[in-house]
Amino acid sequence: MLIKFFSNGKGAGAGPVGYLVAREVLAYDANRHLIRDAEGQPTTVTRDPLPEVLRGDPARTEALIDASRNQWTYRAGVISFAAEDAPSEAQQAEVMDAFEQLAFSGLDGEQYDMLWVRHSHEGRIELHFCSPRLELTTGKSLNIAPPGYQTAYDSLRDLMNKTHGWADPMDLDRAQEVQATVEAPTRAQGREELHEWILGQISVGTISDRASMVDALTEAGFDIPRASKNYITAKDPDTGERWRLKGEIFHDDWQAEPPSREIERGPGSDPQRARRLDGFTIAELQERYSGQCEARAGYNRNRYQHVSGLERESLAGPHQHDQAFDADFTMDGGLGVSVDGNDVGQHKCL
Template sequence: MLVKFHGRGSGGGDSPVDYLLGNDRDREGASVLRGNPEITRELINSTDYARRYTSGVLSFEESPTEISERIKAKIMDEFEATIFVGLEHDQYNCLWVEHTDKDKTDTAGNVIKDADGKPIKRLELNFLIPNQELRSGKRLQPFFHWADMMRVNAYQNVMNMRYKLTDPHDPSKRRVNHSYFSRSANLKDIAKKDYTAEQERLTTHKAEKDYLTEYIYDLAARGRFENRKAIQKALESKGCEIKRVTKKSISVSRPQFQKNIRLDAPIFSEDFLPYDYLGMAMHEKQKQYERDKQGKILKEALVILEEGNRLKTIYHRARFKDAVLPVPYDLELEAAAPVQTPINQPMKYQPPTPKDSSPSMDY
């Protein structure tokens, strides 16, 4: 499971609700799990904040049939308890919509199909939150990236480990080779014989860049590099002169080109690790991750989640300290209270109590 927050949120409530359920509430594979879409829409439309709503999705690799309704409910409960920590249920509104129309894909982006050749679907739990605290009407921003991302990531890790869901941090989900290179000049509509000298130079320059990049990836896959310095030496052995090294790239010069070649594929960044490009090392890394997952990683996630929730609780309770729940109307207390005659209503006539009619003792 992966938690994603969308960047949008400044418009009215019609667009997000229509996206989740369709304009006529008939989107295929969409169903409301919690909340009322029309109430959520009206709450969003009733505010005039710069960001009226927060939306996102809990995206699963698992198919809808692999996760029970009970587990879905627990995951949604824990998400609300994390995002709205310190608030009561009547202080916020959250619409949950299930989508089952997305195709499941492998790490290369290819659609996975079943034995009958039909695409396998995966589960999405979409949430839509009006940015309003319901008791006070004050602005409620349930997610600030800089303040809440670590806490949300911790929630994600705990849920994945607790319910044995596919983990996006699992090393097996990463590509061994990042075989994508720079874009070529926009020459699709021009025949090669009609290239100008500049276009010919750019095309040849790009071809050399792709050649060097593919060469380095091939060596990395065979375990030839222990560190980034070894990559630089390999480039020098191919007749390249190292001109500039930055966090994300290595620039080299070649005798036949006036312009330097900037090698900026992921393997040339300072984050290079040989394990990311070795099949055997990846296997060992996977085993180590499995050993750590239920121990070190889970413990760290629980600590981060607990401390983050503590701080967020303090923030929410301070911001909405005046948002008190109205005292409920007590029918039994009302029935026991003495009847009072309204001021403007005439009193009913009641005859006086007759005096004692026994003979007087006064002589």
């Protein structure tokens, strides 16, 4: 099992939420090349099985992302399992719970929003997540993956993989790369979506330099009317809309760094060979994860001084209660978000 955050996080909620729940996506062959029809247009395929919303409300998540006044409006990513991991429903719920306990440690359920959607059409389980980058009772930015976040989420990954014997993406004796599949529901709908798609193609190795970037964009159905020294202009031939793409990765001399190896067990591996996590006990990994939870909880409590919905009601008085505030930012009368009929309380470490 591996945990991956996507690089993008700006713009409207339709992009990230739409990707999670889309029925149709661009069709690729076994080599991740776009499949085109007789006229050369990219074809689409219906995800089978269709995406399943496990937790949260896509419409609410999209609306909260759109309501954010912050420059960065959301965080999205995926928890991807190797095919042989085959996690049960209960194990998937355990992973989602542990992820939220880390990401939102110290916060009440009414302070954040989280959407979970399961993809299984690629022959493995992928738990996709999207969270508005917004603390709902203060309106402050809530970044669940701040700089240096890898250490915290690595502790969760290692604990879960050790506990359940799942594939460890850091084991060097695994022979086949495990990478989250990067798809697009349709051709990119704007600059931010296009940029996110390009970063995704870089992460899976499809794009490694300027030439392969132009090839990938052309294959995806874009025209490239101009490729200058420091930028690329992409054009949607259907709408005529153009985007000038700037930044280091769009320079003509840019080269992608070799990707870190995230690999799963291949058919020729030795099951008796020592694994990376063999040197740790579950208790040690649990302690490391709990320490990350406690550190995150301390930061969150300090940054988001929280007054519960009931306390706000008492302080405001019967005639001063801000009903619009509750309607916009809380559910269940301000007492916390309810999932499957259960109130979600403050997240604490396992």
